[in-house]
Amino acid sequence: MDPRIREHAETIVDHSTGIESGDTVVIQLPPEAEDLAVALAELCGDRGAQPVWISNAERFSRAFKRAADGFEEAAHELAMYEETDVFIIARGGANVTEGADVDPETNAAYNRARKAIKEERLSKTWCLTQVPTSGHAQLAGMSTEGYQNFVYDAVSLDWAAQREFQSNLVEILDDAETVRIRSGEETDITLSIAGNTALNDYGEANLPGGEVFTAPVPDGVDGHVHFDLPLYRYGREIEDVRLTFEDGRVVDHSAGRNEDLLTAILETDEGSRRLGELGIGMNRQIDRFTYNMLFDEKMGDTVHMAVGSAYDDCVGEGNEVNESAEHVDMIVDMSEDSTLEVDGEVIQRNGTFVFEDDFDGVDDAAPEDAGDDVPDDDAVA
Template identity: 65%
Template sequence: MDPRIREHAEVIVDHSVDLSEGDDVVIDAHPVAEDLVVALHELVADRGANPLVVQDRLGERYQRAFLRNREEFETPGHVEALYDAMDAYIAIRGNANVTETSDVDPETNAAYQQAQQPLLAERLSKTWNLTQYPAAANAQLAQMSTEGYENFVWDAVNKDWDEVREHQSQMVDILDPADEVRIVSGDTTDVTMSVAGNPTLNDYGEKNLPGGEVFTAPVADSVEGEVLFDKPLYHQGREVTDVYLDFEGGRVVDHSAGKNEEVLTEVLETDDGANRLGELGIGMNRDIDRFTYNMLFDEKMGDTVHMAVGRAYEDTVGEENEQNDSAVHVDMIVDMSEESRIEVDGEVVQRDGTFEFEEGF
């Protein structure tokens, strides 16, 4: 076994979920990630915890078969009971075919996601971690060799996360007490939003692995302006390009996409909260230096910001503010490397990807 797999497992168990004796942990993984699952079992055993492997959320062929043969969905009570009983949840991305569900109707996917919402809420209420195994199919999607993708993933995952936390805390200190944020990129993106009263979180590899962002939630009805997400979105096995959203009073009032616009439309029409922003994130991990069609990595890239339509994370919403609720949470990325700036309460804090606390600002 590649020693980097064991190091990856150690980061998950020791840093991300910090398992204790007697903990019941669910590991959701495709068979292509078997080596990482094996390494996790060794460490789980050392800590006296109890593992159970499922292939629920991250399934492929059988999930496609289910979705293509059913139109109405209900929340599965037995899965909800499992999530209620567990102490920790580890989800490992890794695919045999990244486009397996690309011929499932977007409307069916939206209905399925709505039925899954209580499961999502239960998972997010527990200790959880989402990470990536460098499977060949994901390497192919990233247009990389398998070896090159392995190096890319493990360089991004196996690092000094305390050092990352310290660096990113400088941006947290700027954003956390702020009232208003403005994002400008070229002549295609100019959007403002209030973040007043909403906490800013420092993602340094605990819930998402790799980490490398700071993020918060906009005040639900405050978003105004337009955004062109110039990095592609890969959703439901389809590539959606040049996503354009126009916001008024916090809601999307106009949208378009250069490719697969119907996928975007179905996302925005999933439920009442799907056409409002649930997250503003600022990418700060410069070890992620290329776009790979994998949002777990792409949203962390340095010189980017991302915004998610749909569900806001509970921890990013202050007690006095409304949490945007939705069955979806779909991130999209704006390149901030050129002709771009982030303003916080009227002050420029990032220009062309460089922060005010970095050399060359």
């Protein structure tokens, strides 16, 4: 076994989830991840925990979705998670486009039926990570060995140091009212985060970590945004997403590729037309785009927003939690012609934060074509 697999498992068990004696643990991994499952089983045994491994096979999921005539809540699966203390899941199937021929409306119906299961899993201690398979290496445009090195370098970061670095941004967002994001000519969006909490992701629920994230107030988002980096969802690539928000709701949308899938996502339920997350990437170790949101959303020089469900821990007392069966992250490249403002103060310019040595504080460096007011009619997606 590659010793890095054992190290990966140790990070999951000891840093990300803190598994202890007596814990019940559900390990959901693809068949290609048997070595990681074995390493996790050994560590659970060492610590007195009780694990079960269930397969996370995309071929299985595809077959069921295409054959079923409607979906119901899987009460037996829900019962398993109700009795679970820790949930570990990894991506890494052999074919990243396995579900590409599942109808978008079918995926939406499937997610609605599983909403209670998703919420139960998120209420537990959980960790989402990646197994470096050849399928994801091909998607990233890398050799299998190169992708393995990329993944293992990203998950073995000095997480204490990363936490300290990211705490600078958490401090800025504490008690903040609004965030404004401007990038190029097509992104100018303002989000209220009043009363909500910014969380420091340093490799716990997500491994790798490397972001600070919060929840926008559901009706407090206005403006337009161009997500200029693509994403994979249900085995299909969505490109050039453009969204327009009014009073928190998507009122216009488009995509350069697979717009039908984007439409289906937004029509899943009422909450899927609102933002559930604003995340700011801060992991400088992740320095290339790989078509894998677990990594791409953590890249320095990016921000991401997710339509759909909000994380309860981000929502302040008395504020509304945006609820949805979906949670779909989309990314804006902030490396050029971009500013990030908090309560009117520029805290990042062209991907560099005010607390980094090479920050350029020139006020007139903001995007030239971005007006002082958030537009209320442009946009899309």
